[in-house]
Amino acid sequence: MMTARNRIFEIRNLAHSYNGRPVLLVDDLAFERGSITGLTGPNGSGKSTLLKLLGFALKPSQGEILFNGRVQVPYSRAVRSKVTLLTQEPYLLKRTVFDNIAYGLKIRNRSADLASHIREALDLVGLDFKEFSQRRWHELSGGEAQRVALAARLVLKPEVLLLDEPTASVDVKSAKLIRNASLQAKNTWGTTLIIASHDWHWLSEISDRQLHIFKGQVVSAGMENIIPGPWAPSDLPGLVERSLGNGAAIKAVPPPTPGMTALINIDHIHFKTCDTHDDSVDENHLTGMVTRLILERKTGDILITLSIHDIQLTFKFPSNTISNLELFPGKTITLCFSARHIEWI
Amino acid sequence: MMTARNRIFEIRNLAHSYNGRPVLLVDDLAFERGSITGLTGPNGSGKSTLLKLLGFALKPSQGEILFNGRVQVPYSRAVRSKVTLLTQEPYLLKRTVFDNIAYGLKIRNRSADLASHIREALDLVGLDFKEFSQRRWHELSGGEAQRVALAARLVLKPEVLLLDEPTASVDVKSAKLIRNASLQAKNTWGTTLIIASHDWHWLSEISDRQLHIFKGQVVSAGMENIIPGPWAPSDLPGLVERSLGNGAAIKAVPPPTPGMTALINIDHIHFKTCDTHDDSVDENHLTGMVTRLILERKTGDILITLSIHDIQLTFKFPSNTISNLELFPGKTITLCFSARHIEWI
């Protein structure tokens, strides 16, 4: 349980709009000190907006954010040197890599041993001190710049580190380094991390909790599949369905109000393959081809991605059940779950 | 075979340096008209540089690039409206989304039916015309901006489309849309595409050919694993080895000159699991845990990622052999291949 004391952030009735267009609505959300939270969600769902708000780099249109139990606002002293944000498009100051990383240290008057701190930070993101420290801001490739920006944040050893897509345009090896650096920050300095990313696998391997944002709302804690519409009334009474084109369809109980989005939360449901033919009306039978099998290291569970006509769904199976299924990519299987397991948001 | 006629690009003795530091060296490379080429490689390997050179947006320090059989240079008429580059950090003009996408059409005097073309382009990248066309350049999320920039390129229906990490910071659904748009461009307009990306799976599903760039050199056509050093002399005569920490090691024949990089080209080798114990001195026995199984749709092959101590290697198996192996993520297997199969570059 999250106690009041170990809540580093608390959000209350937060709403943010740009030019009157609401983009984020979070009634109540807390972040635990020393945890790593993953933020996922489609483009424009509000991840960056949330991170900017948490970084006190943006004033919310409404509501408040508590940091360490107190309401804080942009530029307030209590957050300034404690919360650090890596923005989605990293901006480097017009100076050398060295000076970019040194900047945050210098304004904190932590100029002792500058070079060794910077060397360490560059190491964390896999850049060679000798090769890169004297490069100027524009003499870097896209991924290198991204990593320098991250190093400039890591070097501060902040209480909170907000990372907005730290691995976009970063190579696989560096993505792994960034994962390690994040874990190290958490374990060594007790840093709280909140990381937005589209790399779902990368994120799931590192985060203690995942939040999915959808159209400005925090949907759930966990991993889920959004089933895009259109949904139409089903022949079956009291149900709606999403046609899959090949004659099959996904069935669901109708949404409370029209226009809502359907999702399947994979943490809430137990999936099974349809060995016995269950003919209850509201049971979904989805036949599709396995395209991926991926080990979720932390839990040991296996994530199975199923391609069904034009949509892809990912489900989670405990690893002990998987070996019996004799699954391999390319195999066609049928999954069964109740129409009532589809949630509406 | 690529004949002279269907070579849209030919590179001859190309070398590029920034401030005297060489970053790209391509002796001889051609691109086929109407093909999709994937560019992979670690950060700073020279992908963006190559794309800028091919887009005639940068003058090479040395060497020449032929377009449709003729040497061309930046701003020359023959390439200006035919080759279009989406840069890694997309820049939007300070105007509305509509005007951003219209810009290229207008300077080509193709102003007829502007709105419908723009609607079409926005559709291709999954953005709603009504919601987005009148937004101003800064009123977009990172992924939305990326997709608008892509739409501004797609709308031109160019002969060549160079995409530098089009899916970085783009959500999964949009990544799929972009894949479809690329394929459509190729199939409908005969566009030649060259796409740099770190999303290896995404790329492998779309490209006809893959080039890997490493330290400025085009390493090979195909997919490979780079095995990071350090390499040390082995106890076995005439071999070097890379310790894996758990007592095991990868063996290889020594590099022609020291300091080279080792790689395993998965297209060149047939892998097998070590059923029989092959004791020849130069045979590698690598035991690791399967972490991913991914279907390569185009070929039907299966890509298996093996985690061996601190490195990850990916291998390719024909799908017909895989069902016999009873693989699942989490299973530990041993692979065998000759030390001579490790190449040095």
Next chain:
Amino acid sequence: MDFLLSGFIKAIELLISGDSYTWSAVAATLKVSSISMLLSLGAGLPCGFILGYFNFRGKRALRTVLDTLLALPTVFIGLLVYAFISSKGPMGSFNLLFTLTGIAVGQTILAFPIVAAITASIIENIDPGLKLTLISLGAGKRNTILTCLWEVRYGILAAAVTAYGRVLTEVGISMMVGGNIKWHTRTMTTAIALETGKGMFSNGIALGLILILIAFTVNLSLSFLRKK
């Protein structure tokens, strides 16, 4: 201090009464500053663009020269133009001396370096992404110039407004080339100089306030171009 207040009152009187002497100077000022602004923007924007956009040998030297031209004293420019257009000068036959056109020529020389220098340093700082984007979208030379200038329009506006302020307030050229001829080439600034020389300080203040009002009106009507 007293003459400040009486100057203020006089300014209002002049405006209300529609004093024809004042209006003749206002008209001359507006005419001449409009022409010189059009000319200096027409020449200064492309030159500034070229200096800021391209890298070529001698560019830094050219920039230093341009910066130096910012320090051309107006009397000096006046003398220079006078030398050319006086009846003994090479362009004497054009009869430009003691005309508003002659003043406009001199003011163009005055405003050109301001427009060009500020434009150059703004263009110099444009995002390299813009350059790449334009070339990758197939823009030719003309479109590259126009689009780049439009991208930095707020900066260009600042350059133009600064140059306009300079042109509006200069005395040396108007005096030397225009001759400060009453009802003809007397502009607001030469009128102010004259009144001040006569010791009519409050008249000077009044005319100065009217000139500032002109500038304010122009800037107000430009402010819709400003970033919101």
Next chain:
Amino acid sequence: MDFLLSGFIKAIELLISGDSYTWSAVAATLKVSSISMLLSLGAGLPCGFILGYFNFRGKRALRTVLDTLLALPTVFIGLLVYAFISSKGPMGSFNLLFTLTGIAVGQTILAFPIVAAITASIIENIDPGLKLTLISLGAGKRNTILTCLWEVRYGILAAAVTAYGRVLTEVGISMMVGGNIKWHTRTMTTAIALETGKGMFSNGIALGLILILIAFTVNLSLSFLRKK
């Protein structure tokens, strides 16, 4: 035309002979322009920063006012300053009339809007990424100002150089407040005005050339600050 050539020759003679009259004017010009540049940069940069960085009610109105101040005629500023520092003025006891300090005060008023207005429009156009980055790295107010100004240093340089050109070439303030007193408050520009008034056009040209040479030297020594 002939006086242009003879002016050029005379300029060289004056420089070589080290004419003490010329040097006194050069010294006065350098002294007064340095002080006014320091003061106007000191005040103009922070003000420009605030106007460009923050969004607040009335900001656009303030920008319009600032742009209008760009069109303050020098004679007008001269009169204004004179009103305050003349012996009957509220600050008469400071004895600033007919001193270089008095001129510097007026020139500061002249240069301030230039520095502030150009700085504001440069700051206004900084990448929003910079703002976010600074706040996310924990910069306080002082560091935010300093870093932002440093990020746009090439633009600030252009603002400073433009303002310097203005200060170096103004006559109205120096004349009104300084009184053009030989050996004391005679600056290069009032000297040029005097020579021209005497009809010694070639002397005017010679002094003008020397003034331009001063500007060139200053700009040359600043050009190491330029973007390469």
Next chain:
Amino acid sequence: SWAGQSLMMATTTSTDNTGLLDYLIPYFEKETGIELKWTATGTGKALKLGERCDVDVLLVHAPGAEKAYIKKGFGKDRKEIMYNDFVIIGPDSDPAGIKGKSISDALLAVKSKQAIFVSRGDDSGTNKKEKLLWKDAGISLPDKEKWYVQTGQGMLASINVCEERKGYTMTDRGTYIKYQSQKGGNAPLKVLVEGDQILLNQYSVLTLDPKNCPNAKYDLAMKYLNWMAGENAQNLVRDFRLLGKKLFIPNAK
């Protein structure tokens, strides 16, 4: 006892532009030890500076205005020091045919021929004199006439306008001599009317009334006034030559 003190004077541009002060003042400084600084401006502004007590003493040439100045309580002592004269100049061809005429006839001729006449129009001593001449000739000031060009500038600039426009103008002799010499003795404009008593150009030193300006250095100003009226200075003025020509005739009484 005066040594080290300094006196601030406002004067008209003509005394400065002819170089008279540069010639004369070093003698004053050497004899009295007083440093004299001067600012050369239009007569109107010079009087204004005195009125506002920003200077200590005046050297001007507008007798009418000077007397009124004293009456208003701004000036105290007025000492006539020297004079030169005004002349009417015009092109050699003399289209209005004024050469040798009396002043009034000359101006009437200019008016009836609508010949270009350049006026300084700046309310300076010279301009005041010129306006007086029109009045004497019974002509109301032709302010808006096309042929009456008001430059609002100094004398030399006005002569240059006159030359460009091939017109007539009234100038002080000193400036004309300078102009002549600049043209290398081949000036297109020639003296056409001169010698009338009314054309005299009287220069005076004016001290400021200590009642109005208690801080003005009245005693130093008196010292200067007396020095200028003194024999030594009067002789120096008499000997002063501009380009070889005598310019001022001392007449201190």
